[in-house]
Amino acid sequence: MTTVSSPKHERTGPDGVGAVPYLPLSNADEVDGEQSIGKLVGDATQHLSTLVRAEVELAKSEIAREAKKGLKGAVFFLVALTVALYSSFFFFFFLGELLSEWLKRWAAYGIVFLLMLAAAGVAGFLGYRKVKQIKGPERTITSVKDTAAAFKPSQEPETADDLPTAPRP
Numbered sequence: 001m002t003t004v005s006s007p008k009h010e011r012t013g014p015d016g017v018g019a020v021p022y023l024p025l026s027n028a029d030e031v032d033g034e035q036s037i038g039k040l041v042g043d044a045t046q047h048l049s050t051l052v053r054a055e056v057e058l059a060k061s062e063i064a065r066e067a068k069k070g071l072k073g074a075v076f077f078l079v080a081l082t083v084a085l086y087s088s089f090f091f092f093f094f095l096g097e098l099l100s101e102w103l104k105r106w107a108a109y110g111i112v113f114l115l116m117l118a119a120a121g122v123a124g125f126l127g128y129r130k131v132k133q134i135k136g137p138e139r140t141i142t143s144v145k146d147t148a149a150a151f152k153p154s155q156e157p158e159t160a161d162d163l164p165t166a167p168r169p
Contacts, residue, residue, distance in 0.1 A: 055144060062137035073130030080123030084116065092116055 035043075092112045099108030 051147065055140065055147070058143060059137050059140040062140055066134050066137070069134050070131060073127050073134075076123055076127030076130055080120050080127060083123060084120040 092115070095115070096105075096109040096112040099111055102108075103111075
């Protein structure tokens with residue numbers, strides 16, 4: 001069995017991630033008339049198997065890339081939660097006491113509370129923007145649609161002129 005894809009046929013995405021095997025459409029070393037039907041069927045089976053594996057690899061690489069984007073967005077949500085619950089506790093008490101020197105104590109703590117909400121809102125908004133950038137595996141969907149279209153039979157009926165003629169012995 002011959003190798004279907006080689007290093008020169010490896011394809012990577014625009015971001016350089018994930019090589020996916022690529023099937024050459026023709027082999028320049030072989031003459032069309034010298035292959036048996038069994039060899040052609042075997043080659044077609046091998047090419048179909050490689051095509052399916054390539055589709056799966058493409059989907060895995062695209063989903064992994066989008067999952068990394070989602071993880072980065074989740075980090076912003078975790079930062080927002082951390083600021084809101086832990087690290088801001090002592091700082092905001094200090095700020096409330098400092099403001100109570102010029103304002104009434106309830107007004108000073110009200111201002112500090114609003115600042116805490118604003119900090120959590122900004123971090124949450126940044127996380128939302130990152131998560132919103134996540135896309136579906138567009139290249140995989142396009143590739144699968146193209147493959148499915150290639151295997152569909154033609155809707156136009158063939159005429160006698162379009163059929164190939166067999167050579168006479």
